[in-house]
Amino acid sequence: MNKEKPTIIKLEDIAKALRVSISTVSRSLSNSSRVKEATRKKVREKADELGYIPNQIAKSLISGKTGVIGVIIPRYDEAFFIEVCRGIDHYARKHNYRILISSSRNSSRFEKENIMVFEKGIVDGLIISLTHQTKSQTHLQSMANRGTPLVVFDNMNEKIEGAMHVRIDDYSAAYEAVQFLAQKKSVQTVGFIGGTILKSIFNKRYEGYKDSLLSSDFSLKEEFVFNCKSMHQVHEYHEIYNFLSKLNQFPNAFFCSTDSYALLCIKALSKLGKRVPEDIQVVGFGNLHYSRLFNTELTSVSQPSFKMGEKAAELLLSKIIKGAYLPSEKIDELILPTKLIIRNTTC
Amino acid sequence: MNKEKPTIIKLEDIAKALRVSISTVSRSLSNSSRVKEATRKKVREKADELGYIPNQIAKSLISGKTGVIGVIIPRYDEAFFIEVCRGIDHYARKHNYRILISSSRNSSRFEKENIMVFEKGIVDGLIISLTHQTKSQTHLQSMANRGTPLVVFDNMNEKIEGAMHVRIDDYSAAYEAVQFLAQKKSVQTVGFIGGTILKSIFNKRYEGYKDSLLSSDFSLKEEFVFNCKSMHQVHEYHEIYNFLSKLNQFPNAFFCSTDSYALLCIKALSKLGKRVPEDIQVVGFGNLHYSRLFNTELTSVSQPSFKMGEKAAELLLSKIIKGAYLPSEKIDELILPTKLIIRNTTC
DNA sequence: TATATTAATACAAACGTTTGTATTGTTATT
DNA sequence: AATAACAATACAAACGTTTGTATTAATATA
Numbered sequence: 241m242n243k244e245k246p247t248i249i250k251l252e253d254i255a256k257a258l259r260v261s262i263s264t265v266s267r268s269l270s271n272s273s274r275v276k277e278a279t280r281k282k283v284r285e286k287a288d289e290l291g292y293i294p295n296q297i298a299k300s301l302i303s304g305k306t307g308v309i310g311v312i313i314p315r316y317d318e319a320f321f322i323e324v325c326r327g328i329d330h331y332a333r334k335h336n337y338r339i340l341i342s343s344s345r346n347s348s349r350f351e352k353e354n355i356m357v358f359e360k361g362i363v364d365g366l367i368i369s370l371t372h373q374t375k376s377q378t379h380l381q382s383m384a385n386r387g388t389p390l391v392v393f394d395n396m397n398e399k400i401e402g403a404m405h406v407r408i409d410d411y412s413a414a415y416e417a418v419q420f421l422a423q424k425k426s427v428q429t430v431g432f433i434g435g436t437i438l439k440s441i442f443n444k445r446y447e448g449y450k451d452s453l454l455s456s457d458f459s460l461k462e463e464f465v466f467n468c469k470s471m472h473q474v475h476e477y478h479e480i481y482n483f484l485s486k487l488n489q490f491p492n493a494f495f496c497s498t499d500s501y502a503l504l505c506i507k508a509l510s511k512l513g514k515r516v517p518e519d520i521q522v523v524g525f526g527n528l529h530y531s532r533l534f535n536t537e538l539t540s541v542s543q544p545s546f547k548m549g550e551k552a553a554e555l556l557l558s559k560i561i562k563g564a565y566l567p568s569e570k571i572d573e574l575i576l577p578t579k580l581i582i583r584n585t586t587c
Numbered sequence: 588m589n590k591e592k593p594t595i596i597k598l599e600d601i602a603k604a605l606r607v608s609i610s611t612v613s614r615s616l617s618n619s620s621r622v623k624e625a626t627r628k629k630v631r632e633k634a635d636e637l638g639y640i641p642n643q644i645a646k647s648l649i650s651g652k653t654g655v656i657g658v659i660i661p662r663y664d665e666a667f668f669i670e671v672c673r674g675i676d677h678y679a680r681k682h683n684y685r686i687l688i689s690s691s692r693n694s695s696r697f698e699k700e701n702i703m704v705f706e707k708g709i710v711d712g713l714i715i716s717l718t719h720q721t722k723s724q725t726h727l728q729s730m731a732n733r734g735t736p737l738v739v740f741d742n743m744n745e746k747i748e749g750a751m752h753v754r755i756d757d758y759s760a761a762y763e764a765v766q767f768l769a770q771k772k773s774v775q776t777v778g779f780i781g782g783t784i785l786k787s788i789f790n791k792r793y794e795g796y797k798d799s800l801l802s803s804d805f806s807l808k809e810e811f812v813f814n815c816k817s818m819h820q821v822h823e824y825h826e827i828y829n830f831l832s833k834l835n836q837f838p839n840a841f842f843c844s845t846d847s848y849a850l851l852c853i854k855a856l857s858k859l860g861k862r863v864p865e866d867i868q869v870v871g872f873g874n875l876h877y878s879r880l881f882n883t884e885l886t887s888v889s890q891p892s893f894k895m896g897e898k899a900a901e902l903l904l905s906k907i908i909k910g911a912y913l914p915s916e917k918i919d920e921l922i923l924p925t926k927l928i929i930r931n932t933t934c
Numbered sequence: 935t936a937t938a939t940t941a942a943t944a945c946a947a948a949c950g951t952t953t954g955t956a957t958t959g960t961t962a963t964t
Numbered sequence: 965a966a967t968a969a970c971a972a973t974a975c976a977a978a979c980g981t982t983t984g985t986a987t988t989a990a991t992a993t994a
Contacts, residue, residue: 296707298980645950
């Protein structure tokens with residue numbers, strides 16, 4: 241049985257093989273002009289021959305940089321977050337950075353735990369979307385204070401000093417989407433389906449909805465407003481179905497604070513014998529690509545998820561690379577534009 | 588302007604503050620009995636006071652372990668992979684491991700690139716689903732040879748010596764799903780919609796489909812078989828729509844090699860005026876949770892994606908923790924069970 | 935040919951830990 | 965009171981790099 245443990249090659253091995261010093265090997269491989277071209281070549285060849293792979297950990301210990309960005313999202317099974325991660329990855333990769341994704345599972349305990357792991361120096365910076373459980377804000381704040389570059393995207397609670405924020409204008413986006421509905425002759429009432437109001441983005445979308453209704457001289461009917469409490473799609477469906485089935489009368493349209501609420505709403509409505517958009521129109525929020533898979537394509541507020549990731553990464557890396565404590569242009573909030581995409585669930 | 592750079596506390600700082608040696612501090616914090624309880628307490632308190640956070644990079648350099656598992660998936664925007672990642676994450680987390688996710692973007696170039704980054708020692712092991720472009724197999728093989736624990740899940744091309752594999756029996760799963768359709772009185776012909784046949788899992792599902800038809804004395808009609816070539820959902824829809832619209836005659840059912848093909852198929856069919864399942868029945872593969880969002884719930888081969896991730900992580904960690912070169916029980920292939928979930932797109 | 939100059943390389947410290955060995959301090963034994 | 969035994973702590977090497985400084989070799993200048 242061949243049990244020889246594959247040995248891992250280091251600079252020292254190359255140095256010994258060539259009877260030169262480790263520093264010469266190191267400098268050769270980084271193409272320093274301090275070593276003669278002939279030697280450099282010899283070293284490169286020997287390195288290839290032995291299959292040398294530099295040890296990133298040792299490099300990191302010296303440079304203080306790991307080449308990794310930490311990302312914390314509330315859940316994996318929401319396409320929006322994955323899309324943002326794609327954007328982060330796309331930008332990061334161009335700058336030779338990797339991403340370490342963690343889910344906080346919508347719990348501040350896990351969030352805190354993840355942050356603590358990242359603080360041990362395995363990432364050069366952090367991009368995070370906060371859960372609605374606010375408690376760990378102090379952790380983030382102290383991380384920012386300690387000088388770790390930090391970008392918060394999507395949901396946030398209160399401002400974190402020293403962090404950068406990338407977001408959309410949830411209030412206005414919702415306001416306009418509801419305006420779009422309210423201006424239709426066929427629409428007299430608009431309902432709302434959203435998530436927990438503890439989450440600030442959901443709350444803002446709700447406020448936008450409310451103010452939009454009021455400014456159109458519509459009345460806000462509490463019975464047409466529903467906020468899901470659970471965090472799992474199957475349960476959410478039942479909550480929504482339950483809510484809708486108890487309605488004696490239906491609004492002409494629903495504005496939903498995410499695409500998945502919208503889809504679940506449509507599903508429940510059709511179960512209840514209502515047609516979309518003929519009987520009831522539905523507008524979602526997010527414009528996620530999976531909604532393309534559906535028969536009836538969803539009218540939705542398009543949120544630039546991928547771009548949001550890219551921008552978050554851009555801000556973060558600019559800080560990481562420049563050094564967090566050099567004076568920067570101090571872009572500490574970036575608001576990306578949204579757009580209502582009209583498809584087949586409105587008419 | 589307050590420009591004092593936040594200083595990062597290390598063992599030395601605690602040692603100095605307490606006038607003890609660094610090793611005493613280190614041992615105190617790891618609760619070694621070699622240091623007096625009173626001293627340990629003093630050290631712990633000082634560490635808290637100063638806000639000491641251990642440097643994982645330095646630890647890794649010594650231990651040779653980073654506490655990170657690398658994961659390479661072909662694309663982010665396929666729910667199956669995300670679900671597997673969730674499973675990996677779930678298991679890994681319990682063992683104090685993190686995951687570093689990268690996408691190979693279905694390109695062997697990126698795949699290779701990712702592997703090379705991981706080889707620099709930033710991960711303790713690798714879990715990967717291979718793209719259909721085989722080329723980098725040698726890279727993986729040499730990684731395995733070098734002793735890095737390696738698990739391949741889902742798609743693989745040929746066996747990698749020293750790696751472990753977690754998968755399902757794609758052939759049989761497809762075979763049985765098609766049997767289910769073929770046994771219906773209303774079904775005389777079954778079509779197939781799949782992805783690139785270069786990908787071995789798609790190929791196996793196709794073979795299962797084919798053999799299932801033949802064993803039921805159905806004939807295999809080439810005109811009812813379609814394989815998407817593109818890699819983007821929007822394009823895939825057009826491909827499928829195109830294929831279907833050119834059909835003079837339709838089969839009674841379609842077996843699709845993923846859920847998203849099934850959903851796109853349903854969408855295209857309904858655009859063409861066909862009702863599902865009344866006119867044409869559809870079976871998907873994967874049973875992904877987003878299909879729950881749809882009005883008509885998809886009949887699908889349930890693949891234990893989450894579990895697949897968990898198992899992959901379990902195998903990998905057992906090797907990482909035991910040490911890759913100790914004799915292990917040599918579980919090098921794990922085949923997980925699948926199950927046909929009958930819902931509303933068949934009748 | 936001796937010396938100044940520069941090119942090429944070697945040495946050694948550093949990054950922040952862990953851990954084996956050496957040293958010091960304390961208590962028990964005689 | 966001397967010494968053995970052991971507890972408590974300090975010292976130093978190691979992990980695999982990078983990088984500033986010292987040393988040696990090679991060339992140019994006189």
